[in-house]
Amino acid sequence: MTASKEPTTLYDVVIIGAGLSGLQAAHTIQAAGFSYCILEAMDRVGGKTLTVKSCEKGYNDLGAAWVNDTNQREIFKLHQRYGLDGVVQYTCGDDILESGDGVVRKIPYGLPLTGLPQRLLDILRAESSRIDLDDPKEFPGATEVDNMTFRDFCIRKSGSEDAIHIADAISSALLGVDSSEVSALYMLYYFKSGSGIDNLLSDEKDGAQYLRTRQGTQTIARKMADELDQSGIFLGMPVTAIDQTQADGPCLVQTLDGCSFRCRRVIVSIPTNLYQSINFNPPLPHAKQVLSDHTIMGYYSKMIFVFNEPWWRNAGLAGIVDSADGPITFTRDTSVPTDDQWSITCFIVGSRGRTWSKLSERNRYNQVWSQFCRCFGTFVENIPPPANCLEMEWSKEPYFLGAPCPAMPPGLLTTAGSDLAAPYGRVHFIGTETSTVWRGYMEGAIRAGQRGAAEVVTALQEG
Numbered sequence: 443m444t445a446s447k448e449p450t451t452l453y454d455v456v457i458i459g460a461g462l463s464g465l466q467a468a469h470t471i472q473a474a475g476f477s478y479c480i481l482e483a484m485d486r487v488g489g490k491t492l493t494v495k496s497c498e499k500g501y502n503d504l505g506a507a508w509v510n511d512t513n514q515r516e517i518f519k520l521h522q523r524y525g526l527d528g529v530v531q532y533t534c535g536d537d538i539l540e541s542g543d544g545v546v547r548k549i550p551y552g553l554p555l556t557g558l559p560q561r562l563l564d565i566l567r568a569e570s571s572r573i574d575l576d577d578p579k580e581f582p583g584a585t586e587v588d589n590m591t592f593r594d595f596c597i598r599k600s601g602s603e604d605a606i607h608i609a610d611a612i613s614s615a616l617l618g619v620d621s622s623e624v625s626a627l628y629m630l631y632y633f634k635s636g637s638g639i640d641n642l643l644s645d646e647k648d649g650a651q652y653l654r655t656r657q658g659t660q661t662i663a664r665k666m667a668d669e670l671d672q673s674g675i676f677l678g679m680p681v682t683a684i685d686q687t688q689a690d691g692p693c694l695v696q697t698l699d700g701c702s703f704r705c706r707r708v709i710v711s712i713p714t715n716l717y718q719s720i721n722f723n724p725p726l727p728h729a730k731q732v733l734s735d736h737t738i739m740g741y742y743s744k745m746i747f748v749f750n751e752p753w754w755r756n757a758g759l760a761g762i763v764d765s766a767d768g769p770i771t772f773t774r775d776t777s778v779p780t781d782d783q784w785s786i787t788c789f790i791v792g793s794r795g796r797t798w799s800k801l802s803e804r805n806r807y808n809q810v811w812s813q814f815c816r817c818f819g820t821f822v823e824n825i826p827p828p829a830n831c832l833e834m835e836w837s838k839e840p841y842f843l844g845a846p847c848p849a850m851p852p853g854l855l856t857t858a859g860s861d862l863a864a865p866y867g868r869v870h871f872i873g874t875e876t877s878t879v880w881r882g883y884m885e886g887a888i889r890a891g892q893r894g895a896a897e898v899v900t901a902l903q904e905g
Contacts, residue, residue, distance in 0.1 A: 452704045453477050453674075455898055456695045458681045458720075459711030461489020462517075462884055463872045465666040466891025467709050467898075472670060474899045479703060480670070481695065483680035483712075483841045487667045490845055491884070493658025496748045496830055500783025501658040502776060504744055504834035505845070506884050507787075509659075510652040513637045514885040516892070517662070524665045527656035531645045532775040535758045538817050540765035542607075546820040551760045552646075558600060562608050565599045567640065570633035575878040578631050579856050588627035588856040595626030607766060614771055614792030616642060617849045617882070618740020628850040628859075635881040645774070650883065656778050659884065676701075680841070683721040684708055686867050693868055707898045708869045711891070714848045714862070714876075715739050716841070722869070729861035730871075736854055737875075739844030741795040741837050745810045748785045748830035752777060757822045761786045768813035769798040769806075788814060799835060807831065847875040847882040863893070868901075870894045 455471050457464045460482035471478045486492075488505075496502040511518050511528065521528065536548040555563060574580045581587065587595065592613055596605040609621035613629060621629075633639040636650060645651040655661065667675060683696040692704040710717070717726065717734035726734070754761050754775070761775030769790045776787040788810055790798055798806060815825055836845035850859065863876035872894035877886035 452692055452706070453479050454705065454902055455707045455709060456481060456693070456703050456705040457709045457711060458695070459489065459873070460484075460487040460663075460667065460675065460677070461711060461873075462491065462663055462666070462887040463489070463874060463891040463894075464709070464711035465663055465670070466888045467711065467872055467895040468670050469666065470892055470895035471898065474902075476899065476902055477674075478671075479674040479676060481679045481681050481697060481703065482675070482677050485678050487675070487677075488660040488663035489887070490836065490842060491658075491660040491663050492834065493660035494832060496746065496785060496832060497781070497783050500778050500781035501656075502746050502748070502783070502785055502787070502832055503654070503659050504746075504832060505836070506659055507654055507776070508651045509655070509884060510648060510650065512648050513641070514880060514883070516888040517883075517885045520662050520666070520888070521655065524662060526661060527780070528653040529656050529778050530653060531651050532755070532777065533645050533760055535755065535760040537760055537762040537764065538821070540763065540767055540813075540817050542766040544767055546817055548759070548821060551762065558602055558604055559608055562596060562600050562605055563639065566596075566630070566633060567638065569599070570630040570639060573630050573634040575631070575634055578627060578859065581627060581630070584627060585856050587630070588625050589853050590626045591622050591852055592624050592626045592629040593621035595629075596621065610792065611764075611766075611771070612639075612643070614740075614794075615789070617847075618742035618791045618795070618845060619738060619849055620793050623738060623851060624849050625852045625855055628855050631855065632849075632881060635877070635879060635886070636883065637880070651774070654776065654778075656780060662884075681720055683723065684710075684869060685723045686869060687723055706868065707901060709872060709894050709898060710869060711872045711894075713739060713842065713873060715843065722866075724867075727861065727866055729858040730864075730866060732858045733854070733862060736851060737848035738851055739837070739842070739848050740846065741792055741799065742845035743790045743795055743799070743835045743837070744833070745788045745790065745807070746776065746785050746832040747788070747811075747814065747828040748783070748832070749826060750784065750829050751826075752784045753822060753826060754786065754818060759818070759821065763814075763817045765813070765817065768816075769794055769809050770813050770817075771795075773814075786814075796837075799837065803833075806833070847873070847886075863890070865897060870897050
């Protein structure tokens with residue numbers, strides 16, 4: 443839809459961002475009978491869901507990829523509503539482990555943890571269970587724990603410097619940040635938000651990595667958009683300013699190309715660290731500005747190798763690599779057998795990913811492929827070249843600057859965290875990082891959209 447430079451329509455709500463959270467907000471606003479429009483900076487809907495065709499019949503997700511059918515009820519309702527097919531994560535066979543000194547070995551999938559890893563997991567499970575998601579400041583010694591890095595917390599609680607490697611593996615896999623960058627209290631909150639650290643790290647039933655979507659997760663966003671008023675969806679419209687200074691007049695939302703939109707309420711559905719890209723008038727409250735200035739977006743990239751056949755499955759491997767050396771931190775089998783789509787997705791995250799990101803496109807590929815062949819080649823002869831290779835660096839996308847969601851460094855959760863989802867005047871804030879449940883996931887995005895839209899509907903009904 444194209445927009446006029448002069449605002450002629452007074453909308454009840456202008457929604458900024460057409461990711462899952464913004465689209466869900468639009469659905470709730472529409473169901474309540476109010477008018478709205480969506481302004482999206484990109485030329486597509488879906489936010490950090492991005493599905494591309496990777497072979498003749500199959501698709502791969504370059505962004506958010508997993509759901510589950512038990513404790514992620516809102517996103518799974520949409521999965522069912524749109525008739526999408528779930529693909530259970532493949533976990534048969536052996537995992538490959540690569541140590542920091544390059545030693546490669548394999549172990550059976552699901553082999554129970556022992557020693558320090560198990561002890562630290564027990565500690566993190568117990569500590570995070572005490573978090574109150576509605577008021578994390580009630581956690582015993584909250585301020586002290588919030589001012590501590592996750593790395594230091596793990597060392598102190600376990601009594602071992604070796605805990606650093608485990609802490610880094612957890613924080614980089616979940617948030618794309620090293621354990622020295624993120625608050626210990628925030629990590630405990632994140633574990634609790636995702637129904638516990640065991641579920642967050644699990645590829646099995648109830649786990650965060652249990653089901654993928656055969657048609658791709660962006661299909662959910664596309665189908666949500668199809669059910670909305672198409673005349674109210676404006677793509678390629680980055681918002682530059684929000685003015686709510688007219689006490690008895692409308693809010694005015696302006697875009698990069700000079701278009702203006704008038705409305706009674708605004709819903710902002712962009713990452714917190716990008717609030718500073720919008721000129722708010724009057725300026726955001728201090729706590730909101732602090733959140734925008736200091737939340738950190740992780741480095742999270744994918745390189746997907748698509749093959750003509752599942753040679754790793756034929757060799758008794760699960761397609762999983764966990765590595766402490768090289769750009770790849772971990773891999774997963776992301777195949778869809780029904781579509782003869784056979785692929786392994788390599789995750790390049792955290793500080794190792796940032797270093798790798800500075801290389802040329804060719805050198806990035808060469809480093810990942812070399813490590814991939816080193817790990818799998820220890821157990822499989824003659825690894826075939828990929829039929830296709832897909833790459834996505836979210837940190838280089840100007841309207842995201844990273845993935846999966848903004849995280850909090852030490853000291854932020856207890857000082858400004860309670861203002862994360864708070865409205866300011868007639869402006870409301872959503873997005874997965876504002877959700878108390880499944881923060882950072884598609885489930886959190888949907889729930890945040892529902893919460894923010896409910897705030898707006900109540901305000902509009904009260905006049």
